[in-house]
Every structure is written in C-alpha cells, then in structure tokens.
Amino acid sequence: MREIARVQQGYFPTQDRIVRIIAGRFKIPLNQQGQIVVLDAGCGTGHAIQNLSNQWLIQQPELNATLLGIESDKHRYEQAAALLARSKGGGTALWSAIEDATVDQPVSLLWFNPPYDRIRGTGRIETALFNRVKEWPARGSGLLLLIVPDYVLADAEVGLAVAVERDYEMLGLWRYPEPEYHDFKQCVLLARRREKALNKTLMTFPRWASESSKWPMLRDDMKPVATLTPVQKSVTLRRTRLGNDLIVDAVTRSPLRSGLLREAAAPAPPIGRPLLPLKHGHLALALAGGLCDGIIESEGNRFLIKGTLTSAVRRVSTKPQVDDSGNTVAEIDTYRTRYEMNVRCLRNDGSIENYSSAEPDELETEVTNE
Numbered sequence: 001m002r003e004i005a006r007v008q009q010g011y012f013p014t015q016d017r018i019v020r021i022i023a024g025r026f027k028i029p030l031n032q033q034g035q036i037v038v039l040d041a042g043c044g045t046g047h048a049i050q051n052l053s054n055q056w057l058i059q060q061p062e063l064n065a066t067l068l069g070i071e072s073d074k075h076r077y078e079q080a081a082a083l084l085a086r087s088k089g090g091g092t093a094l095w096s097a098i099e100d101a102t103v104d105q106p107v108s109l110l111w112f113n114p115p116y117d118r119i120r121g122t123g124r125i126e127t128a129l130f131n132r133v134k135e136w137p138a139r140g141s142g143l144l145l146l147i148v149p150d151y152v153l154a155d156a157e158v159g160l161a162v163a164v165e166r167d168y169e170m171l172g173l174w175r176y177p178e179p180e181y182h183d184f185k186q187c188v189l190l191a192r193r194r195e196k197a198l199n200k201t202l203m204t205f206p207r208w209a210s211e212s213s214k215w216p217m218l219r220d221d222m223k224p225v226a227t228l229t230p231v232q233k234s235v236t237l238r239r240t241r242l243g244n245d246l247i248v249d250a251v252t253r254s255p256l257r258s259g260l261l262r263e264a265a266a267p268a269p270p271i272g273r274p275l276l277p278l279k280h281g282h283l284a285l286a287l288a289g290g291l292c293d294g295i296i297e298s299e300g301n302r303f304l305i306k307g308t309l310t311s312a313v314r315r316v317s318t319k320p321q322v323d324d325s326g327n328t329v330a331e332i333d334t335y336r337t338r339y340e341m342n343v344r345c346l347r348n349d350g351s352i353e354n355y356s357s358a359e360p361d362e363l364e365t366e367v368t369n370e
C-alpha cells in the first residue's frame with residue numbers, strides 16, 4: 001500500500017519488505033519439539049506475522065508455528081481472526097485492548113509494533129503498553145521483536161530502553177533502511193527475555209540505546225542472531241476485563257437491545273400521587289433520610305426548609321395511686337419515647353416558621369436528636 005494511503009487510514013502496519021528482512025534474523029529450529037508460538041500484540045489485520053511465518057516456512061516447510069494476535073479495532077480484528085486461523089500451524093485473534101488481555105502460558109516470540117503517541121501527563125504509550133506485555137515471552141528463551149521510532153527508544157526520559165534492558169538481553173538493534181526510514185524513523189530491536197529481571201534500583205540508561213544515528217541499518221544480507229525456541233504448552237489468549245467497545249457490541253447484538261434502548265430513552269416517570277395515603281411514619285423516614293432539606297417553591301414564593309427528626313421521652317399519662325380507704329397516696333406518671341417531626345422554614349423576608357408534631361406543652365424531659 002502506498003504511504004499516503006496508509007497514513008490516511010491512520011493504520012501503519014509493518015511493510016512487507018521489512019517483515020521479510022526481519023524474518024531472516026531468526027534461526028529456525030530443526031526437529032522441533034513443541035510449537036513456536038508467535039504473538040502479535042496490536043496485530044492489525046494479522047498480515048505481519050502471517051507474512052513472517054510464511055518466510056520461515058519457505059526455509060523450513062516442517063515448521064509448526066501458531067500465530068496469535070490481539071487487536072482493539074474490530075474490523076481489523078475480524079480480518080486477523082480469519083487470516084490467522086487459515087495459517088499453516090493454526091492461530092487465533094482476540095478482540096481486546098492489550099491492557100485488558102493476557103496469556104495463560106509464555107510464548108516463543110512477542111511481535112510488538114505499538115501505536116506511537118504520548119499519554120497526557122504520564123509519558124509515552126509505547127512504554128505503558130510494553131510494561132503490559134513484557135512478561136509474555138518465556139523466561140530465558142522467549143524473544144521480543146520491537147518496532148518503535150528510534151527517537152522514542154533513544155530518549156532516556158521515555159523510559160522504554162531501561163524497561164527493555166531490565167527484562168531482556170539485547171541481540172540486535174537496527175534502523176529501518178530507506179525509503180521506509182524516511183517517514184516514521186522506525187527501528188527494530190530483537191532481544192531475549194532474561195531468566196531474571198535486573199535490579200530496578202541499579203538500572204541506568206543502557207549504552208546500546210544512546211546515539212541512534214550510529215545504529216546500523218537493517219539489510220537483506222544480515223545473518224540470523226536469535227534462535228526461536230518452541231514452547232511445550234499451547235497458549236490461550238484471555239481477557240482480564242471487558243472493555244466498553246465489547247459491552248456496547250454485545251448489547252447491540254442482544255435480543256434485549258430494543259427493551260434496553262426503550263428504557264434508556266424513556267422520559268423519567270412523573271411523580272404521581274402515592275398509592276397509599278402518607279402516614280406520619282413516611283414523613284418521619286423522609287426527614288431522617290434528609291429528603292426534606294432544600295428550597296421549595298409554592299405560589300411563586302421560595303422557601304428554604306430544613307427538616308429534623310428527634311426522639312423525646314414524654315409523659316403520656318398520670319394516674320393516682322389510692323390506698324384501701326380510697327385515699328390518693330401517690331401519682332404515677334407513665335413516660336414513652338416519642339419521635340417528633342420538625343420542619344423549619346426560612347422565608348424571603350428573613351422570618352422563620354417552625355412546624356412540629358410535638359404538643360406545645362410537651363417540653364419537659366430529655367430530648368435527643370436522631
């Protein structure tokens with residue numbers, strides 16, 4: 001595809017010629033036990049790794065390579081799923097953001113040509129995504145093929161080179177040849193995952209990453225530098241989270257769709273008369289829940305109201321105690337705890353009115369706020 005067309009679509013797959021040259025940097029095992037699993041995180045249409053494995057198959061027709069891809073763009077994912085499933089060793093794609101996906105077993109080769117961008121306030125997306133995928137190749141043998149702009153890798157502030165060095169041993173680093181280099185200034189890094197990551201606190205900017213102008217250019221006639229190592233267990237791609245795209249897509253295709261849409265688009269129901277007459281208890285609950293605070297309007301006037309619910313111990317009755325001769329010897333008071341509703345209302349003119357369910361003369365005894 002011509003450069004201009006690729007740029008217009010905002011999709012920048014690895015060019016076929018570059019994939020062919022990269023394919024020659026790998027030693028392919030003979031008498032393979034197990035399978036070579038290649039995972040492209042951000043696989044686009046899946047064409048790059050399919051092309052890669054086709055190049056290897058020319059050299060080694062017995063090669064057993066499984067091709068896996070993760071892609072967030074639905075249209076490209078569908079193309080990748082179809083293409084990878086047709087590859088000789090079989091394959092599959094997962095429709096997901098890299099951030100929401102993982103693998104259940106290590107892979108032989110991670111192909112990683114991430115989107116190039118800044119993330120507002122937190123650095124570059126290449127580093128953030130690399131940190132998500134860096135542990136997917138097998139320890140000690142799994143390979144990383146990274147394609148990024150050289151100015152991103154050579155920039156110590158970005159933190160990508162240090163992140164790579166910490167987990168990987170460098171096998172080769174090349175700039176793209178012309179004319180491909182001209183447009184995006186990309187480079188290709190090939191590395192093998194370390195058995196154990198280096199101590200983070202001792203890390204400094206790696207020497208191999210400085211002075212990108214001195215990095216060799218990728219050429220057709222270079223020798224292989226990395227050995228592909230089969231893995232013994234098959235690898236499954238898994239989602240760790242459901243992204244919004246996926247949820248919207250599932251709802252769109254669901255038989256519940258029209259009901260959900262109707263409900264989402266329906267106007268809020270009018271507040272009608274309650275089914276049963278309101279009793280004191282209803283109002284008490286509303287007051288206790290703070291639902292009776294705020295500004296209300298009535299006949300063009302506005303009032304600020306504040307409702308409270310209080311409990312108070314009230315005397316409810318007084319009965320005389322009489323002896324055998326019928327003389328009153330004492331008075332017995334009966335007290336009960338009563339809940340009392342109070343609403344204070346501030347008018348525009350600054351006057352305050354109090355409304356209370358308490359009897360005016362019931363002001364003796366202890367009162368506590370609820």
Ligand SMILES: C[S@@+](CC[C@H](N)C(=O)[O-])C[C@H]1O[C@@H](n2cnc3c(N)ncnc32)[C@H](O)[C@@H]1O
Pocket residue numbers: 011012013014015040041042043044045046047048070071072073076096097098099113114115
């Ligand atoms: C530069 S293209 C590389 C395509 C392919 N790997 C290749 O080398 O030709 C990057 C791809 O990653 C996809 N992508 C970007 N961000 C992603 C993310 N967070 N999760 C999954 N895929 C993503 C894009 O839709 C695009 O198809």
